[in-house]
Amino acid sequence: MQKPVIRPRRLRQSVAMRNQVRELNVHPNELVLPVFVREGISEAQEISSLPGIYQHTLDSIRGVVNEAAKAGVGGIMLFGVPAERDAVGSGATDPDGILNRALRVVAEEAGDAITVQADLCLDEFTDHGHCGVLDSRGRVDNDATLERYTEMAVVQAESGAQIIGMSGMMDGQIAAARDALDDAGHDDAVLLAYSAKYASAFYGPFREAVDSQLQGDRRTYQMDPANRREGILEARLDIEEGADIVMVKPAMSYLDVLADVSAESQVPVWAYQVSGEYAMIQAAALNGWIDRERAIAESIVSIRRAGADAVLTYFATEYAQALRAF
Template sequence: MISPSRRPRRLRQSDAVRRQVREVRVHPNDLILPLFVREGVSEPIDISSMPGVQQHSLDSLRRAVDEAAGLGVGGVMLFGVPETRDAVGSGATDPNGILNVAAGVLADEFGDAIVVQTDLCLDEFTDHGHCGVLDAAGRVDNDATLERYDAMAIAQADAGAAMLGMSGMMDGQVASARAALDAAGHTDVAIVAYSAKYASAFYGPFREAVDSQLQGDRRTYQLDPANRREGMREALIDIDEGADVVMVKPAGSYLDVLADVAAESIVPVWAYQVSGEYAMIEAAAANGWIDRDRAIAESITSIRRAGADAVLTYYASELARTLNLQAGTGVSAAHGRVDAR
């Protein structure tokens, strides 16, 4: 019998050895928590397709952000759910609109402890549910939408948002918003470009979360799931237009695109573990088909492994708590970074 000359299993023999040679680690600061705030409610409302996730009142939003900040979560991304909508999404630019009010509250109370980010898109605020304004033929008018985005950018920056998540997938949106922000004196407000945002089936539960009024689909402006190179192209365009961060969304089914973008990007690269990915883990775990805690950690670790510098995930606070507990028992790595196991 010939003994193998190469034995990779030597580095898998104990938990201590595995931790020592681990290539990817997750820290609470690498996590960003998406949150929904609903106008006109005094108590949080459960989202049936996303067990454990809620539409928040302003008070419960404060509590959720206070918890996240205390756990060391890096940021929160806010989505607004208004009481009324119209064709141009007027509530998105209203200083008294729910998203701008919430951003101001959080910036004042938690801005030094956690990065307050706001979703910059019209879909939550329009009565047709599209990410832009429509022309006479019912098509999304790219250039007219840019004007609304510019106004949204200024409104959100005025409210106190530190980073603006441009998720609408309009051509030229980053360059247009950057120019508008700079002209308004908001040169320090950063832009997170949802560069490679695909027309995905995995957004389904999100539609419930924001009470979407969508009619039709978004395939004329979000990317075709079959296209890998196009995701890279979009990211490079956004970087050239001045994006401070670029995003791949969804994360789990687009790890190849994420790896491509991470290999080429000169700015931070983030990825969004979307509502459908969350819902699938929850459903499978509820049926006893998977180990929930391991699936959460593995899914987020794989996104980091593919190249994401940070991950938007509805599990951000929960996973941060687990990581902190591990660190408290001595399961930690150099510089305080702990393993998502």
């Protein structure tokens, strides 16, 4: 029998060898931790569909920031959960609203150790749960929503957000926010465009986390899961409008889109390992069906391998700590 000439297994024969030839290594600063801050609670409350993840108070968020920064996590993305909501999401632009207060607390606590990021969307703040203002027929009004987004962008920047995550999927939102920020003297604010954000079933636990009031769905503005080329189109448009970073969301079910966008983009490309993706790993691990730590690592590596320069993940601090211990 002729012996094989090419033997790829030579490079797999030991831990040291595998480490030496590994094509990709994740660094803690490539991870971003999404965090929920809720108004009207006296202590952090665990989210039942996201085991290990909490709705935080303005006090408990300080410990989260310090733990993440100590682990080397690159950023904190804040989501606010208000006690009261209305049709236009007034709490989103109130300087004393929960998200803007949280931004000030986190900016003070973080210093230069970690980037302070804010989700810019109305869904947490509206009594109908949609990401925008509704017209007389109950449809999301794109251009009226842009006016609210520009107000939000300025207030968030003034509250301490260094990176503003434009997640609402309104046409023209990046250009509108960029103009408003520049006019207000915040030309150093970074715009993270949720460019390819799909109408996904994997957002389920997030709805609990922000106490979503949504009735119906968001398919008129979030993307059809069947569309791949459209993801590149959305990213191109956002870059042309001035996006500093573009995003693909969810991550694990859209690795093809992520790879496409990464191959074309001249700006950093991020991806969001969303609540349902986190919850599936946690649930399977709790049932003893998978090796939890290996599954966490493999999932995040797969997202980076597909082209993400950074990953938003609820595992960020835990995985960063594991990487530092390795």
